[in-house]
Amino acid sequence: MIDPQGKGSIIRLFHVHKNYGAVKALSDVTVDISKNDFLFITGPSGAGKTSLLKLLYYGEPVSEGQVLIDGMNLSRISHKRIPMLRRKFGIVFQDYKLIPTKTVFDNIAIVLETIGKKRRFIEKKIRSVLRTVGMENSIHSLPPTLSGGEQQRIAVARAIVGDPKIILADEPTGNLDEDSATVILDLLKKFHTRGATVIIATHDKELIRKTGGRVIYLKQGRILPIIPPQNVRQ
Amino acid sequence: MIIYFKRAIKDILEHRFLSAVTVVTISISILIASAFTLFFINANAIVNSWKKGIRIMVYLKPDIPDIKVTAIQRNIREMKGVKDVRFISKKEALKRLKDQLGRQSSLLDNLKENPLPDAFEIQLMETFQNQDKIEKLAARLGSLKPVDEVEYGQVWLGRFTNILNLFRLTGFAMGSLFLVATVLIVANTIRLVFYSRQKDVEIMRLVGATDGFIKAPFYIEGLIQGALGGIIGLGALFVLFMFISSNMGRELTSSLFTIRFLSWETFLGIWGCSMFVGWIGCFVSLKQFLKP
Ligand SMILES: Nc1ncnc2c1ncn2[C@@H]1O[C@H](COP(=O)(O)OP(=O)(O)O)[C@@H](O)[C@H]1O
Ligand SMILES: [Mg+2]
Numbered sequence: 266m267i268d269p270q271g272k273g274s275i276i277r278l279f280h281v282h283k284n285y286g287a288v289k290a291l292s293d294v295t296v297d298i299s300k301n302d303f304l305f306i307t308g309p310s311g312a313g314k315t316s317l318l319k320l321l322y323y324g325e326p327v328s329e330g331q332v333l334i335d336g337m338n339l340s341r342i343s344h345k346r347i348p349m350l351r352r353k354f355g356i357v358f359q360d361y362k363l364i365p366t367k368t369v370f371d372n373i374a375i376v377l378e379t380i381g382k383k384r385r386f387i388e389k390k391i392r393s394v395l396r397t398v399g400m401e402n403s404i405h406s407l408p409p410t411l412s413g414g415e416q417q418r419i420a421v422a423r424a425i426v427g428d429p430k431i432i433l434a435d436e437p438t439g440n441l442d443e444d445s446a447t448v449i450l451d452l453l454k455k456f457h458t459r460g461a462t463v464i465i466a467t468h469d470k471e472l473i474r475k476t477g478g479r480v481i482y483l484k485q486g487r488i489l490p491i492i493p494p495q496n497v498r499q
Numbered sequence: 500m501i502i503y504f505k506r507a508i509k510d511i512l513e514h515r516f517l518s519a520v521t522v523v524t525i526s527i528s529i530l531i532a533s534a535f536t537l538f539f540i541n542a543n544a545i546v547n548s549w550k551k552g553i554r555i556m557v558y559l560k561p562d563i564p565d566i567k568v569t570a571i572q573r574n575i576r577e578m579k580g581v582k583d584v585r586f587i588s589k590k591e592a593l594k595r596l597k598d599q600l601g602r603q604s605s606l607l608d609n610l611k612e613n614p615l616p617d618a619f620e621i622q623l624m625e626t627f628q629n630q631d632k633i634e635k636l637a638a639r640l641g642s643l644k645p646v647d648e649v650e651y652g653q654v655w656l657g658r659f660t661n662i663l664n665l666f667r668l669t670g671f672a673m674g675s676l677f678l679v680a681t682v683l684i685v686a687n688t689i690r691l692v693f694y695s696r697q698k699d700v701e702i703m704r705l706v707g708a709t710d711g712f713i714k715a716p717f718y719i720e721g722l723i724q725g726a727l728g729g730i731i732g733l734g735a736l737f738v739l740f741m742f743i744s745s746n747m748g749r750e751l752t753s754s755l756f757t758i759r760f761l762s763w764e765t766f767l768g769i770w771g772c773s774m775f776v777g778w779i780g781c782f783v784s785l786k787q788f789l790k791p
Contacts (some may be wrong), residue, residue, distance in 0.1 A: 348704070384501075
């Protein structure tokens, strides 16, 4: 499963441990994720799925072990380079992390403004991604006026607007009804076919079964070596 | 750039009360600092204009031959601290006196003989305009043989300059103290605004914003507050200045000296300082945030 050369892999975790004080969230996790993978991280609540994602974009530092992202070694990353690292990712957070006092447009625009895109481009691009997620009518709304599912779609729009190499989604369908969940999943798949690496953390086995793809099982912070085959549709 | 401005203005409006307090504090500091500056610029100008009047008069004994007079003049010109020497013959002196007396000059018409002595008027170099040096020079002049009497006045100006310097020092100290206090107040405002924005800042960082991108609006906010405070402080000074100078009485101000408002350069300089204070305040408060 692990390619020792690491060729073609965009993410490598090597004997990673993550502790929050006395809580061991992840123990001895070694994973290799290749470019253009479509990967599920699953396991019961509290298994360490969110923690694992956080390590990738340096939302949290590792306690032990090595994390390599697209050629960057996160144990040696300087404060200055963290934004560079994060621009490789488009992240759909479990709690969306939308700024409540900024409009949908302004929330999404930050991603493009910070990399110095022109106003004209930003407007066009945002309209286009909002159309993709079916939220073009909410462009000037404030996030708190939207439903959970709608906010989630805005979060997806923000994640894909910068055309990132890697998309991380933490329980992206947690607040959605069946149909909306399918829409979001289709979007992520579309991004995958365009060349992005997609990593989805979810406890929803049904979702994985319907979608298919590589699966990593976490339990109490450890990767289970056996992938129950009945859960993967080929 | 425009985005940063928009964000800064939004922040200011959202924290109206805090921003207003900061701007008022800056204006008061600027008002005090610029009032001191205004005072010194004018006091300096006045003292300098008076200093131009510092001179030594050397009166000669009667009937010194012309050749000797030129020799003495040359001699005096060589002395240290002397800028210029002018010979004033007794004839010229009498004419000056008549001019000064104006209508009453007829009193002098009855004189049989010119009672005034020949004299030298000595202008001093600027560096020589203090009591010690003037007294030494006067003693030297007095020891010359043909010299009858040496006269000099306004030596007290030298002492006045010292007092003025002491005032200047106090002004400097007070001004700096106020500016430091202002920097801290601006820093505090920015800190509070920053705290209220911390969640947003965290989100921005998660989606790849650099520290520069996050900080820029805060700097602009500091600059705007500095600019506003500065212009209000300087405006208040101008109003006060107009009020005081129009109440001082025209005859007093125009005959003895003219007081002036700050020159454009000084005005802009102080305004620039005020913006700098806003900027520095921001720098101080943001330095401790955004650390890894
Ligand atoms: N910031 C934190 N501080 C302390 N403990 C945490 C923190 N984040 C997560 N944990 C703990 O780490 C474990 C894994 O959590 P998490 O990664 O959120 O799991 P999952 O996303 O799979 O539900 C849990 O026991 C959780 O309580
Ligand atoms: Mg989670």
